[in-house]
Amino acid sequence: MKASRLLHLLLLLQTRQRITTTELATRLEVSRRTILRDVEALSTAGVPVYAERGRNGGIVLLPGARLNASHLEPRELEALSVAGLDSAQLETLRLSAVRESAALKMAARQGPASESRDQPQLSDLVLVEGNAWFSESDAGVDVADLALALRGRCQMRILYRRSGEEQDSTLVVDPYGIVAKSGRWYLIADDHGTGRLFALARLRKFETLNAPATLRPDQNLRSVWATLKERTESPGKFSVRVRLKESRLDLARRILGTRIHEVTDADKGWCTATIGYHDIESVRQLLQFGDNIEVLAPPSARARIHQLAKDLADRHCTD
Template identity: 75%
Template structure:
């Protein structure tokens, strides 16, 4: 633990060169006395660091002193290799501490290479947050355990509840890996030779089997995910034309995404939008726009929405 703390102390000093004892104690979560002892230990080992007394004093690393922070530990390299995961996802994978360690080394290296620590890094100006708004993931499966099991490249027996089922089913799958998408985790695997996407939220249990995973040749997690993603996001064959209030057009773009095929016209605050669905039943998604939308064609879609609206009205009518 002390070796890790000394490295952290050196990285902080290489980034700032002069830091107060109080701030170092807070950053390292130790007492000021411990910081001074650590500084003495570093100085005794030949590191050009010393404590400077006085009003503007602190712990100082001599200019020109450089710690070689280019050699990252294997776990730190792994943490950086999954760039894009947010703090919650990193925590679930058990990579929070090593990610922070790697970032400290990188910060120290950048400061040594580019000079002034006052120049903001790109990481200080760009923040990537991959969680969806209002997302509340309630996965029963530990992601870190699942990721560790996937390293063995074995078949898995899983307990999985499909969206239309109340109870989970038992499946034997050949897994490629896991994907984080919009704050949710998905297991990508072949089920009887067919690529499938399993929401980890509905994965209640998994078990490694003795047989190796029968993965398709020349297929990787990335290629399988690309194919599944395209299948999910490809617009359907049913064109539904609607009248939509222009004030809800931006919201529609966020909700419907690539399902919006065309937007035309503008009259009295309304526009026409063509939405593509795989089937007529999918138009129930449009009910969330309430009185801001009207289905124009096809007639089957218009009738289905009318039926759904009547059912809702009867269910919510006063007793």
């Protein structure tokens, strides 16, 4: 469990202040990468610990910082274990108060600022904000209640509306957990043995069943999420060649991400690029670029854009 591992890591550092990543990984029975992720999470939470590079480097607890993690309650340790979440997301999980309590305890153990803070901590210099711009919480269920229900590791019956469908569907799934991504929450679960991503914005209701969840033995929340994330962000096999105004290239990169590639140098203010989609209907995303873009190939994509633009123009005709 990550919370107990963080506690053990803190106690080890308190006794020695500097330990190599390899030794920590061996003693905690995890990978070196996991240790570095734990250190990053603790640093984000305000714990004065960091990774020092070099032959004599390792994981370091700043001198004078006498942390006594045994004073932290289990819920406070849990708040630290999800330190990557911002204040709004912690509030959604009802962890804001315990996170603040843990921070106060750590600050108290470090002593007065004049004694222990010759340099600013990472928490003074780094602010993590996980919400997207102009976003509001759109979860259709109480996220904290869902997280609590997930502790039982039981199957769930959910009422869910798939994207593009008007009617809700009832599904029985085997859940791994929930993920916060760019201000949106997702339930990660197996549906008939296949990992799926369920947006909480379209999750109408959930019910915990008596049957234990049947999870794939070689998978966990992080591994299933990594697969789903890669699948979602992959460019796709349907390639569209476009002509784009150079002044809109930065905007296109922000909107399209890894979908846009093979960008040529600008010629007379225009450049060409290839955009990867999973199907032809996805080209409707390009309508938002208005007269700053022209679909060149394939002919089917060009024809689909023409039809979509014509329908849009006819719908807004003032005659």
